[in-house]
Amino acid sequence: METAEFLGLIAACCTTAAFMPQVYRAWKSKSVRDISLFMYLVFLTGTILWFIYGILIHSISIILANGITSILALIIIFLKLKYR
Template sequence: MDNLEIIGLIAAALTTSAFVPQVYKAWKLRSTKDISLTMYLVFLTGIILWLFYGIQIGSLSMTIANSVTAVLSLIIIMLKIKYK
């Protein structure tokens, strides 16, 4: 695996795991007033398309990264709806 692919994997890991602290904060504080529901609905739609794209081109890293990001975004949407 060349260096550029390693950078791609690190980038995917960062942009995916980034949502964990937001899930934790929303869950711990039980407060999501400042979080934009529109953002996460639009973002989730885009992530689902990226997931479809990744599956079609047979990219395991895109498939894994976007699956995890989709789940985390869905959790944030549910916390947002629950704690408005």
């Protein structure tokens, strides 16, 4: 594995892990009042586009980071709509 891709995987782990506490807290507390639906919809669009870009350039770090982060964003959006 080349150095750039290794660095990308470390960055992917950090940025993706940053969303996990928010998902966990929203799931457990059922409180999503202070979460912006619009922000998460725009964010989801961006992560999906990054995911597609990662596929096009064959970058596993971009694919993994944005694939997992998209799933986490979808969970937040689902919870936001469910617990309005």
